[in-house]
Amino acid sequence: MINLADVAAYTMALGIAAAIPGPGITALVARSVGSGTRAGFALLTGIIVGDLLYLSFAVFGLAIIAQSFSTVFTFIRWASIAYLLYLAWQFWTAERHDMQSTETSRSDLGAALTSGLGITLGNPKTIAFYLALLPLVLDLNTVTVGNWAMVLVPATIAVLLTVGTVYILGALVVRRILAGSKAQRNLHRSAAVAMAGAAGTMILREL
Template sequence: MLDMTQVLTYSTALGIAAAIPGPGMAALVARSVSGGAISGFCLLSGLILGDLTYLSFAVFGLALIAEHFNALFQTVRWGAALYLCYLAWQFWFARHQALDPDKPVQRKALWAAAISGLTITLSNPKTIAFYLALLPLAINLQAVSLHTWALVLVPLTVLVLLAVGTLFILAAVRIRHVLSGQRAQQRLFRGAAAIMVVAAASMLAR
């Protein structure tokens, strides 16, 4: 069982890591600006699911398995980097979109946002480094049981990421009118593209 010090340390570290600009939050802001809050929260759900995946990897020792399947994970690493580059290309050449708050959001677009969030997190080197390298420094993983994982770490992770993500979404929605112009949107999307390229380079360099 985790003591309160470990819980607070994990919550604080996760909150700080989530708030640091990266591919996930860049995509979250861009999606919230272009598609609104609902679209943003769908992407956020995918981001959270990706974090829970790596949390489970760390807790149940699946990181050790990766060491014995190096060729497979090298392939995954290159695939993740290429996906981030593909997202960067989409953001860089994204066309100006007239923002209409009353325009209904299609269900297909919401599912695409969630899947995009999941894929971005799974290919995010910052997320990988946090759960597979920094998490063991904050929490004694040997003391984490299935019960602790399910009733403490999973809800805590969801709450922290939901809180941080909600702040980004609300901020993006509030400034949508500022980003209605073509030049403002271009700067936002190209900034997101640059973050994706840096993340892809970091993925290949590690």
């Protein structure tokens, strides 16, 4: 049975880890600026699902199983790197468009959700938090299925949704302000550099 202090320690650690900009946050902000709120929250949903998967691995002692699929996770990480580089290219070559438009197709939302999941599963920071740092924050031997379902899962969703929403809202403010051609070009190229930088960081960790 986990107590309130354990939950507080977990949510604080998760909140700090989530708020630190990484590939997931970079993609979240860039997608929110480029495609609007719905796409941003779709990508955030993918991020949350990925975190819940790693939380489940850690809580149910499946770290060994996760490690046994190292080849799969390596492929996911490289696929995430490729996706970030693709986004960087898209933003670098993007043309000016109507920032007030909020139309997003179902395929775009699906792509955003899938990319959020892929980036999270391939993010070394997420892997390190749940499979290495989480056991230091929580005594996983005391966590039951009920604790996982009724406490840790809702707490994880709440923390990630809160942090992600803050970033999305910040991105939307930028989206509304930067309507001019030059401002949009600078914004897109800054996002492209950020995406490429995140991909480069992941590549260095793979080498």
